Amino acid sequence: MTMKKYLCVVRSASGKCKPPSPSEMEDMYDKFNAWKNKFESNIFDMGAKLGESGKVVSQAKTLDGPFVEVKEIIGGFMIIEAESMDKAIEVVKESPGVGSPESSVEIREMIQPPMKE
Amino acid sequence: MKNLVENFFRHEYGHLVAVLTQKVGLSHIHDVEDAVQNALIKALETWAQNGTPDKPHAWLYKVANNNILGILRQNNTRSEILKKNQDITDSITKEEIETVLTSEFKEGILKWLFICCHPSIAIDSQIVFALKTLCGFSIKEISIRLFITETNAYKRYSRARTYLKNHSNNLPQLKQNDHCLRLPAVNKVLYLIFTEGYLSSHLQYSIRSEMCEEAIRLSSILVDSPMGKTPETFALLALMHLHISRLPARVNNANELLLLEQQDRSLWDQNHIQHGLYWLSQASVGDELSRYHAEAGIAIEHCLAASFEQTNWDKIIKCYELLEKTTPSALHQLNKVVAIAQLQGAEAGLTELYKQKPPEWLLESYQFHAVISDLNRRCGKQKKADISAQRAINLAPTPAIKKSLETRLKS
Numbered sequence: 001m002t003m004k005k006y007l008c009v010v011r012s013a014s015g016k017c018k019p020p021s022p023s024e025m026e027d028m029y030d031k032f033n034a035w036k037n038k039f040e041s042n043i044f045d046m047g048a049k050l051g052e053s054g055k056v057v058s059q060a061k062t063l064d065g066p067f068v069e070v071k072e073i074i075g076g077f078m079i080i081e082a083e084s085m086d087k088a089i090e091v092v093k094e095s096p097g098v099g100s101p102e103s104s105v106e107i108r109e110m111i112q113p114p115m116k117e
Numbered sequence: 118m119k120n121l122v123e124n125f126f127r128h129e130y131g132h133l134v135a136v137l138t139q140k141v142g143l144s145h146i147h148d149v150e151d152a153v154q155n156a157l158i159k160a161l162e163t164w165a166q167n168g169t170p171d172k173p174h175a176w177l178y179k180v181a182n183n184n185i186l187g188i189l190r191q192n193n194t195r196s197e198i199l200k201k202n203q204d205i206t207d208s209i210t211k212e213e214i215e216t217v218l219t220s221e222f223k224e225g226i227l228k229w230l231f232i233c234c235h236p237s238i239a240i241d242s243q244i245v246f247a248l249k250t251l252c253g254f255s256i257k258e259i260s261i262r263l264f265i266t267e268t269n270a271y272k273r274y275s276r277a278r279t280y281l282k283n284h285s286n287n288l289p290q291l292k293q294n295d296h297c298l299r300l301p302a303v304n305k306v307l308y309l310i311f312t313e314g315y316l317s318s319h320l321q322y323s324i325r326s327e328m329c330e331e332a333i334r335l336s337s338i339l340v341d342s343p344m345g346k347t348p349e350t351f352a353l354l355a356l357m358h359l360h361i362s363r364l365p366a367r368v369n370n371a372n373e374l375l376l377l378e379q380q381d382r383s384l385w386d387q388n389h390i391q392h393g394l395y396w397l398s399q400a401s402v403g404d405e406l407s408r409y410h411a412e413a414g415i416a417i418e419h420c421l422a423a424s425f426e427q428t429n430w431d432k433i434i435k436c437y438e439l440l441e442k443t444t445p446s447a448l449h450q451l452n453k454v455v456a457i458a459q460l461q462g463a464e465a466g467l468t469e470l471y472k473q474k475p476p477e478w479l480l481e482s483y484q485f486h487a488v489i490s491d492l493n494r495r496c497g498k499q500k501k502a503d504i505s506a507q508r509a510i511n512l513a514p515t516p517a518i519k520k521s522l523e524t525r526l527k528s
Contacts, residue, residue, distance in 0.1 A: 021257065022130040022253045025126045046167075
């Protein structure tokens with residue numbers, strides 16, 4: 001089956017939440033690594049965390065951005081590979097990033113042009 | 118991918134706070150805590166993406182060091198500190214990172230331990246301060262472990278921190294003499310961290326053993342250094358190993374506390390018992406006998422007895438007598454009564470018990486009434502036994518202890 005690529009946009013609540021304690025960080029790190037190992041073949045690009053400031057450019061003018069809803073910011077992205085949206089959802093659902101109630105992941109299929117013969 | 122050692126984040130937090138605060142000065146401890154916390158978060162994010170680096174320890178040290186210098190620069194205090202402390206530079210040298218991995222780093226932890234145990238800070242604050250800054254527990258985690266509120270834990274912590282901050286100028290390098298004078302206080306804090314874990318009736322085994330393991334870890338570093346090579350500290354470490362060896366057998370599958378005679382002795386950790394024996398032999402020099410010697414002496418008798426029935430109660434009674442001499446306490450007296458009852462019968466135990474008038478606080482402890490109830494029952498005085506049993510159950514501080522008493526005293 002052909003694998004499709006999915007862009008996963010990680011959103012989290014804006015504003016400072018209470019930082020995790022060192023023990024909690026250890027748990028988070030362990031969970032993350034376990035997830036990475038489990039879905040090794042599905043993770044195409046671990047992506048990156050995005051900086052907090054940015055600009056929004058349109059024909060009219062350049063605005064300070066990023067445009068965010070007050071309550072959430074885009075914290076990072078990654079690209080995963082899966083045969084279907086359902087499988088992609090499964091991979092993302094188990095990722096530790098979805099664990100906290102304030103965060104969510106938006107999954108969008110990356111439509112690729114058909115291969116030339 | 119490189120695996121991190123257990124408790125890596127927590128221990129790194131403690132070590133980095135201890136070492137960096139000594140470097141930039143106690144008055145900046147607040148900033149150091151922030152710098153270290155941020156370094157750990159950065160590690161979490163970066164390592165999750167790129168994998169754990171080859172030298173995670175050095176990686177963190179470098180980032181935390183840069184963080185604290187950044188904060189200090191922002192506060193315009195850096196030039197001031199630089200004057201005081203010539204060895205702080207932006208780029209840390211390769212040698213410096215290497216020392217992070219060597220014994221000098223342990224030295225930093227030890228020095229911090231002696232700083233924490235300042236005689237002007239109340240002991241309950243010292244414990245919380247050590248747990249936060251050396252073991253890396255958060256205030257919330259400490260409150261769970263010590264059965265106190267978060268507010269209380271924070272108060273205790275900030276009292277110690279404020280004291281050290283305000284008196285940072287009066288805390289020059291501790292001299293050898295100071296180390297000797299402060300060693301008993303250091304031993305006591307380690308002992309209390311251990312007993313908080315060991316005696317805790319927290320139902321989660323991991324939470325209890327964690328505190329004991331922290332105490333053993335710090336004590337092991339201590340006996341490894343010139344300042345800790347004393348019979349008293351050796352005995353303390355022996356005591357810890359001997360007690361923790363029995364910890365896995367203290368609860369059953371239903372998470373109920375088990376008494377010594379109910380425990381499955383095959384679950385006792387022989388490795389810890391061996392370590393205990395070793396350190397006890399190291400402790401048996403000199404002419405001073407500390408409470409730790411007496412307590413380790415009691416613990417070793419239990420550990421070496423093949424069964425409850427074969428326990429050498431005579432030796433245990435003698436150790437309790439020694440313990441009463443070094444550290445008089447009605448609770449030790451009560452324990453001795455139990456040992457006497459085992460050796461000479463319940464009647465003899467009761468006679469011993471009533472030799473002295475118990476202090477008020479002992480009358481309000483469940484242990485006292487539980488012992489009376491047990492001894493009376495064994496003497497056939499059922500009515501007296503029942504009254505004391507009810508008193509003990511009413512005074513039980515936790516549901517786990519209550520359950521244990523109900524099973525034992527009402528059967």
